[in-house]
Amino acid sequence: MNRVLTLLGIAGAAILITSASIAQTLNTVKTRGSLSCGANGQLPGFGLPDAQGNWKGFDVDYCRALAAAVFDDPNKVKFVALTAKDRFTALQSGDVDVLVRNTTWTSSRDTQLGLNATGVNYFDGQGFMVRKALKVNSALELNDAAICVQQGTTTELNLGDYFRANRMRFKTVTFASVDEALAAYDSGRCDAYTTDASGLYGVRLKLAKPDDHIVLPEIISKEPLSPFVRHGDDQWFDIVKWAHFALVNAEELAISKANVDEQIKSINPEIKRLLGAEGNFGEQLGLTKDWVYRMVKHLGNYGEIFERNIGQGSPLKITRGLNSLWTKGGLQYGMPLR
Amino acid sequence: MSHSTVSGGARGGGIGAFVRDERAPALPAPAATIGGFGWLRANLFSTPFNALLTLATVALALLIIPPLVRFLIIDAVWEGADRDACLVSEARPVVGACWAFARDRLAYFVYGSFPIPERWRVDVFFVFLALSIIWILRIDAPRRDLAAWNFFVVLPSVSIVLLSGAKLIGLAPVDTTLWGGVLVTIVVASVGIVVSLPLGVLLALGRRSTMPAVRLVCTLFIEIVRGVPLITVLFMASVMLPLFVPPVWTPDKLIRALVGIALFASAYMAEVVRAGLQAVARGQYEAAAAVGLGYWQLMRFIVLPQALRVTIPNIVNSYIALFKDTTLVFIVGIFDLLKTIEVARADPQWATPVTSTTGYAIAAIFYLTFCYMMTRYAMRVERRLGVGLGR
Numbered sequence: 001m002n003r004v005l006t007l008l009g010i011a012g013a014a015i016l017i018t019s020a021s022i023a024q025t026l027n028t029v030k031t032r033g034s035l036s037c038g039a040n041g042q043l044p045g046f047g048l049p050d051a052q053g054n055w056k057g058f059d060v061d062y063c064r065a066l067a068a069a070v071f072d073d074p075n076k077v078k079f080v081a082l083t084a085k086d087r088f089t090a091l092q093s094g095d096v097d098v099l100v101r102n103t104t105w106t107s108s109r110d111t112q113l114g115l116n117a118t119g120v121n122y123f124d125g126q127g128f129m130v131r132k133a134l135k136v137n138s139a140l141e142l143n144d145a146a147i148c149v150q151q152g153t154t155t156e157l158n159l160g161d162y163f164r165a166n167r168m169r170f171k172t173v174t175f176a177s178v179d180e181a182l183a184a185y186d187s188g189r190c191d192a193y194t195t196d197a198s199g200l201y202g203v204r205l206k207l208a209k210p211d212d213h214i215v216l217p218e219i220i221s222k223e224p225l226s227p228f229v230r231h232g233d234d235q236w237f238d239i240v241k242w243a244h245f246a247l248v249n250a251e252e253l254a255i256s257k258a259n260v261d262e263q264i265k266s267i268n269p270e271i272k273r274l275l276g277a278e279g280n281f282g283e284q285l286g287l288t289k290d291w292v293y294r295m296v297k298h299l300g301n302y303g304e305i306f307e308r309n310i311g312q313g314s315p316l317k318i319t320r321g322l323n324s325l326w327t328k329g330g331l332q333y334g335m336p337l338r
Numbered sequence: 339m340s341h342s343t344v345s346g347g348a349r350g351g352g353i354g355a356f357v358r359d360e361r362a363p364a365l366p367a368p369a370a371t372i373g374g375f376g377w378l379r380a381n382l383f384s385t386p387f388n389a390l391l392t393l394a395t396v397a398l399a400l401l402i403i404p405p406l407v408r409f410l411i412i413d414a415v416w417e418g419a420d421r422d423a424c425l426v427s428e429a430r431p432v433v434g435a436c437w438a439f440a441r442d443r444l445a446y447f448v449y450g451s452f453p454i455p456e457r458w459r460v461d462v463f464f465v466f467l468a469l470s471i472i473w474i475l476r477i478d479a480p481r482r483d484l485a486a487w488n489f490f491v492v493l494p495s496v497s498i499v500l501l502s503g504a505k506l507i508g509l510a511p512v513d514t515t516l517w518g519g520v521l522v523t524i525v526v527a528s529v530g531i532v533v534s535l536p537l538g539v540l541l542a543l544g545r546r547s548t549m550p551a552v553r554l555v556c557t558l559f560i561e562i563v564r565g566v567p568l569i570t571v572l573f574m575a576s577v578m579l580p581l582f583v584p585p586v587w588t589p590d591k592l593i594r595a596l597v598g599i600a601l602f603a604s605a606y607m608a609e610v611v612r613a614g615l616q617a618v619a620r621g622q623y624e625a626a627a628a629v630g631l632g633y634w635q636l637m638r639f640i641v642l643p644q645a646l647r648v649t650i651p652n653i654v655n656s657y658i659a660l661f662k663d664t665t666l667v668f669i670v671g672i673f674d675l676l677k678t679i680e681v682a683r684a685d686p687q688w689a690t691p692v693t694s695t696t697g698y699a700i701a702a703i704f705y706l707t708f709c710y711m712m713t714r715y716a717m718r719v720e721r722r723l724g725v726g727l728g729r
Contacts, residue, residue: 041671044686049673051443051682053451053518078515080591081671086577093580179694186691205689208426315421315686 025097025236026286034076037063038096041081044202045310046102055079058309059100068298069291088113099228117226118241123322125219126158127197139218143168148181148190162220201316239285246292248334250301257300273337281337409434424690435696443682450518450673459500514592518673526664533600538607563605571598576670595667603660610652614645647723654716658709
């Protein structure tokens with residue numbers, strides 16, 4: 001009997017330790033000396049190791065920004081490559097501190113899974129790619145088209161919804177893998193290929209003649225991609241949430257990697273508050289005053305991170321579109337720091 | 339070749355009959371049975387069915403080999419800085435394998451994300467491992483008694499220090515999340531191979547034991563582990579374990595995968611060895627008992643040498659399967675060779691229609707080479723031990 005009690009005691013203690021350590025993510029990260037970040041190891045532009053094995057990408061830079069905010073060193077990140085299947089379990093179990101892996105913000109993920117989405121860092125949605133020679137300029141002109149799509153995905157379902165809603169006829173040609181679907185499209189079996197717009201730009205480069213294909217402007221589904229953290233640690237939730245807002249605000253205030261050292265001397269009170277020359281907003285989060293300065297100094301503002309990884313400075317050349325600042329007709333809007 | 343030596347001269351039957359007393363010069367064998375043509379006829383076209391098979395094989399080879407050679411060598415791109423080199427252009431209407439991509443990414447395929455200034459440590463590990471393997475496997479190598487100690491004690495401990503680092507001797511620690519490529523494939527495969535044989539032998543002996551508790555435990559272990567897919571074992575080890583234990587107790591991800599693979603391989607090995615144990619005649623056990631050998635002496639000197647000898651083909655078979663199963667560690671986010679290739683082929687810098695094919699060709703060549711070497715070694719051992727001669 002005694003032995004049973006001891007075992008129960010150990011198990012109970014273990015549960016306590018687990019929940020305690022989950023509630024103190026910032027402390028855990030500081031003690032460990034590095035941020036553990038769940039990332040996608042295979043999505044060009046968002047998360048992918050390069051020839052030297054360094055992780056590069058839009059989502060990856062968000063992890064690095066957090067590390068810069070906490071440690072003033074964007075390299076203090078341990079990247080954990082996660083698949084679509086194990087990403088949430090890895091976050092729930094505490095294997096990673098934050099999940100930045102092109103994950104769509106949905107209600108069930110935000111509630112049932114015990115996670116919190118921290119804010120949309122990339123507005124994605126399903127798009128179409130067609131041959132230029134087809135002379136199609138809008139998805140609404142795709143009546144009677146044969147469309148290559150990956151089997152069993154939400155992409156396939158959205159496609160059906162869109163065509164039915166617009167009273168158009170279509171023929172899907174489904175494949176188990178992206179590669180097969182793409183090869184079929186390239187060989188001319190389909191008129192169009194559809195997947196998330198962010199992915200379309202990446203796969204276009206795999207075609208024999210990428211320049212012969214265009215991505216149509218229509219986005220037919222909502223895929224707001226957001227970093228995720230666990231329920232139950234509001235401090236950490238705030239840090240990840242405000243890191244995104246701060247990066248967007250930095251772009252809006254034209255604070256860039258190059259000029260951040262001059263901008264910190266600016267007389268504009270908004271810039272002063274953001275960069276920590278005035279007020280103690282970083283300390284309220286449990287970080288230092290200069291946390292935004294650190295992020296921008298090491299990685300640049302939202303726009304720079306975007307252009308470097310997926311925009312005009314990258315092979316993908318994705319246009320800002322929905323991800324432009326709200327002042328430029330997009331949806332990226334940083335809440336005010338004050 | 340013997341032609342008649344007596345040939346009738348005068349067939350009169352009289353005294354003066356001519357008897358040839360020397361051998362006539364041997365006639366050459368019929369043209370159809372000698373030389374290349376004869377060999378062909380005897381081996382490839384001996385029956386209509388055989389001829390059909392030969393022709394089918396030749397046709398198949400003609401169908402596969404020339405395009406393969408053309409893709410891998412003749413049309414291949416050897417030089418280039420990025421994807422433009424491997425794209426179809428006016429100067430290059432047909433593009434084969436993009437070896438420029440492989441050259442650019444070779445270091446990544448071998449070391450993964452291992453920090454560049456520390457990569458010499460991986461090289462030292464590879465050399466040490468290769469020498470140790472040669473030492474323990476070559477029959478004519480000197481001091482083979484020490485080779486086993488080196489392989490099972492010195493090599494693993496030195497490798498751990500070398501690869502993960504030790505502050506005491508000035509080697510910077512390298513987190514296992516940074517390991518990748520061939521390094522991970524070799525580490526996972528070697529641990530699986532080295533652990534599974536001894537553990538498998540113990541499990542097999544346990545399963546045949548007369549002690550009910552031991553037998554029950556071993557049988558349960560073997561049946562449960564064998565009855566569960568490897569992916570499930572890895573997934574459990576990687577994803578579920580951290581849910582049950584606090585983060586401080588959670589072992590490293592690579593170690594979790596290594597333990598999973600080692601246990602899995604041991605369960606399979608146990609059944610292979612058990613088959614060998616059953617092949618040893620009962621008389622052997624009785625004779626050994628009769629001369630007064632104890633259980634462990636009986637096993638060590640009489641039964642196991644015979645049992646392992648007959649199971650060599652099966653053991654190597656398991657090893658080859660295990661070597662290729664190591665690719666499953668990518669499921670839990672560990673970057674083995676195949677995963678590094680998957681990653682590299684996704685990179686827009688090299689995204690072309692031939693990049694994926696080239697990447698998979700590299701993987702195929704790598705695995706084929708290693709598995710072939712294992713097979714060759716096993717064949718040599720079999721010949722030397724004369725397996726199958728008496729059976």
